Amino acid sequence: MPAVKIVVDVMLKPEILDPQGQAVANALPSLGFEPARSLRIGKHVELELEAADEQAALEQAQTMAEKLLANPVIEDYSVRLG
């Protein structure tokens, strides 16, 4: 079976406080940048899956994201071909 590259991006939901993003945003002006209007940090997961076709790989990755890669209580995720 061919290997299909998949990318899963995981972000904290907008209503969940992101202190890490805030800390990084607060560091920008000290480098002389204008303050960022918003800055949020998430996770970027790259996968190579063996699957019959791209659709099957995407479906597999979708389930992985739901069950493990993201916590739907606090995070949103998106799955796409890499």
Next chain:
Amino acid sequence: MPARIGVVTFPGSLDDRDAQRAVRLAGAEPVHLWHGDADLHDVDAVVLPGGFSYGDYLRCGAIARFAQVMRTIVEQADNGLPVLGICNGFQVLCESHLLPGALTRNANLHFVNRDQRLRIETADTLWTSGFDTGQEIVVPVKNGEGCYVADEATLDELQRTGRIIATYVGGNPNGSTRDIAGISNERGNVVGLMPHPEHAVEDLTGPSTDGLTFFTSVLKSLVNA
């Protein structure tokens, strides 16, 4: 025969020995449970200790949830097995969906380590029955990701049904919503607590011996069962 209380060791658990010691001081027999073991060795209750299981990779507790021992614990907790998750153990319980909500990065990003005043909000769980509702206690808190979050409907439900078991008093160490330090499931057999009662069981090493009551509470319920 004393009651048998299991303490799980995941790779990266830190407070399993302290939890075992607290169990012994409370008058029960501590039983060491290994993360890869599906058998609970006939224990009467389980403690998930603090630490950094699986390096806290991905999210705290996310990988521990899939350990062999957790599959059995989730099954038996649904049948009434008393389970106490402390700190990382609380995170594992949320990731396992035994408790609602999630624990996220402290609001100030600081790892907070201090003696913390708590208010016991309910004595109606297997792990808090020895307290008086409204009683204030002091136990250590030490976490980097202890900020409890859940959607408003869940928070209202927890409050309405008396499932917030303890709140922070005298300063919220991590930005936790509604000052929540611990919650329980509907039945009251599963409790998650961010602060560490197992570090407050002896005068020599703890700020108080208030923590011991969590362990004696569950013992009392086991004897009465």
